[in-house]
Amino acid sequence: MKIAICSSFIPFINGGARNIVDWLKCILEEYGHRVEVIYLPQADSPELLFQQMFAYRWIDVDSADLLICLRPQAHLIPHENKKLWFIHHIRAFYDLWDSPYRGFPDDFNHKGIRDALISIDTKALNESKKIFTNSKIVSNRLKEYNKINSEVLYPPLINPERFFCKSFNNEIVNVCRMEHHKRQHLLIEAMKYTISPIKLRLCGVSSNQQYYNDLLGIVKTNNLEDKVILENRWISDLEKVELLSTCFAAAYLPLDEDSYGYPSLEAAHSIKPVLTTSDSGGVLELIEDGISGYVTEPDPKALGEKINELFINKNKTMRMGENALNKITSLNISWDHVVNRLLT
Amino acid sequence: MKVLVINNMAPFVWGGAEELAENLKQNLIIHGHEAEILRIPFKYEPANDIISQMMMVRAFELTNVDHVIALKFPVYLIRHPKKTIWLLHQYRQAYDLFDVGLSNIPNSDNGLKLKKSIKNADNEAFIESRAIYTNSKVTQDRLFKYNNIKSTVLLPPVNNPEIFTGGIMDDYIFAGGRINGMKRQCLLLEALSKTKKRVKMIIAGPPDSDADRNTLILLLEKLNLKDRVKLDLRFLPRQEYANYLNKSLASIYIPLDEDSLGYVMMESATAGKALLTTSDSGGLLHLVKHKETGLISEPNAESIAEILDVIWEDKKKALLYGEQAREYWNSLNITWNNVIKVLVK
Numbered sequence: 001m002k003i004a005i006c007s008s009f010i011p012f013i014n015g016g017a018r019n020i021v022d023w024l025k026c027i028l029e030e031y032g033h034r035v036e037v038i039y040l041p042q043a044d045s046p047e048l049l050f051q052q053m054f055a056y057r058w059i060d061v062d063s064a065d066l067l068i069c070l071r072p073q074a075h076l077i078p079h080e081n082k083k084l085w086f087i088h089h090i091r092a093f094y095d096l097w098d099s100p101y102r103g104f105p106d107d108f109n110h111k112g113i114r115d116a117l118i119s120i121d122t123k124a125l126n127e128s129k130k131i132f133t134n135s136k137i138v139s140n141r142l143k144e145y146n147k148i149n150s151e152v153l154y155p156p157l158i159n160p161e162r163f164f165c166k167s168f169n170n171e172i173v174n175v176c177r178m179e180h181h182k183r184q185h186l187l188i189e190a191m192k193y194t195i196s197p198i199k200l201r202l203c204g205v206s207s208n209q210q211y212y213n214d215l216l217g218i219v220k221t222n223n224l225e226d227k228v229i230l231e232n233r234w235i236s237d238l239e240k241v242e243l244l245s246t247c248f249a250a251a252y253l254p255l256d257e258d259s260y261g262y263p264s265l266e267a268a269h270s271i272k273p274v275l276t277t278s279d280s281g282g283v284l285e286l287i288e289d290g291i292s293g294y295v296t297e298p299d300p301k302a303l304g305e306k307i308n309e310l311f312i313n314k315n316k317t318m319r320m321g322e323n324a325l326n327k328i329t330s331l332n333i334s335w336d337h338v339v340n341r342l343l344t
Numbered sequence: 345m346k347v348l349v350i351n352n353m354a355p356f357v358w359g360g361a362e363e364l365a366e367n368l369k370q371n372l373i374i375h376g377h378e379a380e381i382l383r384i385p386f387k388y389e390p391a392n393d394i395i396s397q398m399m400m401v402r403a404f405e406l407t408n409v410d411h412v413i414a415l416k417f418p419v420y421l422i423r424h425p426k427k428t429i430w431l432l433h434q435y436r437q438a439y440d441l442f443d444v445g446l447s448n449i450p451n452s453d454n455g456l457k458l459k460k461s462i463k464n465a466d467n468e469a470f471i472e473s474r475a476i477y478t479n480s481k482v483t484q485d486r487l488f489k490y491n492n493i494k495s496t497v498l499l500p501p502v503n504n505p506e507i508f509t510g511g512i513m514d515d516y517i518f519a520g521g522r523i524n525g526m527k528r529q530c531l532l533l534e535a536l537s538k539t540k541k542r543v544k545m546i547i548a549g550p551p552d553s554d555a556d557r558n559t560l561i562l563l564l565e566k567l568n569l570k571d572r573v574k575l576d577l578r579f580l581p582r583q584e585y586a587n588y589l590n591k592s593l594a595s596i597y598i599p600l601d602e603d604s605l606g607y608v609m610m611e612s613a614t615a616g617k618a619l620l621t622t623s624d625s626g627g628l629l630h631l632v633k634h635k636e637t638g639l640i641s642e643p644n645a646e647s648i649a650e651i652l653d654v655i656w657e658d659k660k661k662a663l664l665y666g667e668q669a670r671e672y673w674n675s676l677n678i679t680w681n682n683v684i685k686v687l688v689k
Binding site (some may be wrong): 002061 | 346348353354355356378380382383384385387393396397399400401403404405406407408409
């Protein structure tokens with residue numbers, strides 16, 4: 001079958017939204033299909049939304065037998081046989097409207113843009129043969145804002161068998177982009193409350209040099225140089241596998257993430273528990289408090305206490321790692337399942 | 345610098361322009377830039393949908409990009425403050441192909457309006473670009489004739505020149521490239537049937553259609569050339585193609601009136617092979633100099649048979665022409681290094 005996968009992108013920004021697309025392409029090709037990936041630009045500023053929506057509407061991929069759309073506004077592309085693996089809305093007009101992340105005023109104009117956007121989105125979503133999402137959270141939002149039912153199809157990792165568990169040393173690790181909403185600052189502050197010899201290792205690039213400088217500042221102010229290892233670079237896959245195989249636990253506390261996020265899944269495949277917070281969104285679909293990790297308030301002291309517990313109570317830590325791995329199976333996170341659902 | 349290469353896309357089709365964009369990206373990265381390719385679907389049938397696709401390109405918003413390099417119609421219509429066009433071709437059906445009646449745009453009121461809209465949009469895109477380069481003299485001349493726009497020719501370099509090393513000569517003449525009527529592989533077979541010597545040849549490349557494949561196979565049987573001609577009719581992995589070329593005695597390529605120097609001839613010169621072609625092969629003649637870098641014949645079987653015999657009998661000549669072809673090619677300095685410097689000035 002000829003399958004077109006369409007998604008939007010911001011040039012030169014890499015991350016989870018590209019992984020899900022590029023990995024799906026690899027897997028569908030392994031299943032013997034011809035796959036074409038089409039990434040189109042998308043800028044989210046309100047006054048530019050509608051002209052870009054026209055552009056998506058004018059895209060013609062009729063030469064494909066099946067169109068799979070991911071990041072918005074790819075779902076606007078017309079096709080007879082369109083299926084969605086919907087990973088988020090343009091959130092400022094949806095769930096982030098009543099938050100500091102809206103970025104424009106709550107006035108008559110913007111309400112008008114919002115209402116028009118939601119009505120167009122709903123129409124385009126309803127054109128598709130089937131809608132899958134990457135989490136219960138996104139499914140719930142589709143239901144709440146667009147009155148549309150969908151099926152959760154959890155995104156797997158590519159080649160997850162490369163992750164394994166070797167040992168439990170004295171490090172808790174966090175491997176993801178260093179951004180304010182990923183809240184590495186909370187983790188560093190939590191280290192004020194941890195016992196020796198626990199160390200925190202943070203690895204990732206930052207699109208914002210200021211945030212990285214802030215992190216360095218927090219380390220210095222609190223004299224945490226001996227307890228915190230900051231690696232401001234994109235570490236290799238091998239390094240990541242190695243770090244996760246030897247750490248005693250992983251930490252991942254994004255603010256209100258749409259899905260469980262690949263860092264949680266990588267830790268689970270490495271049979272390690274995950275420390276997260278009650279406001280981390282989709283992470284909580286994979287990680288349950290006291291079972292496959294710990295879920296605390298987003299507060300340094302609460303986090304620090306759980307880090308200590310994870311380090312001291314090794315038997316429980318190991319058991320929770322096993323539970324995290326088992327959860328992957330019980331949620332049916334696998335490419336076989338993904339392909340089966342997308343193509344039938 | 346963050347450089348975005350923008351190209352058209354016909355989903356599930358991959359060709360020379362896609363290879364060029366990919367190599368441009370790789371070489372931008374080699375020169376220390378960040379580079380990505382944006383491929384925007386474009387379909388020229390039905391002609392009435394061309395307008396909306398032009399508007400589509402115009403409506404996209406690019407963020408986080410320092411410099412754009414656009415290759416074709418309609419993607420060069422994209423808006424960006426720092427846009428360079430490396431023009432592979434315009435929408436020829438609105439220009440020279442329209443003039444000779446080979447267009448999907450009807451010669452009617454509506455058709456002429458569409459043609460005018462394309463020209464107007466083109467002119468606007470050209471004027472707002474900081475620089476325009478064309479891939480050949482022919483493209484340059486067309487752009488000047490129809491849009492009155494001046495441009496600089498920037499010839500596309502050989503991709504992976506390092507694999508065209510040349511090497512010890514085996515006893516065959518190589519004919520590489522796509523197989524179709526315009527490339528005239530049938531004429532090659534007819535010429536082989538008329539040589540005095542038992543000249544051997546390998547013809548290798550992907551046929552455009554099953555008809556192109558079958559015609560060639562039938563003719564091979566009819567002329568009874570099976571014992572001295574090998575047909576390898578498929579898309580060859582690049583290294584396999586290079587191996588054929590590197591071991592050949594000489595390289596022959598006789599397309600009808602090609603716009604450009606022709607990748608086959610550029611690669612053959614890189615590999616230091618004598619270049620054989622015909623007098624009506626167009627752009628190739630900038631590279632093939634008679635009795636200097638190779639041999640040029642009249643475009644008929646008898647005349648081609650003569651140059652095949654000459655090169656087959658005199659290996660020293662083949663070596664000499666090949667060496668001179670390489671020297672001449674190198675003197676033109678058509679390298680990725682140079683292209684990147686010019687495009688990202």
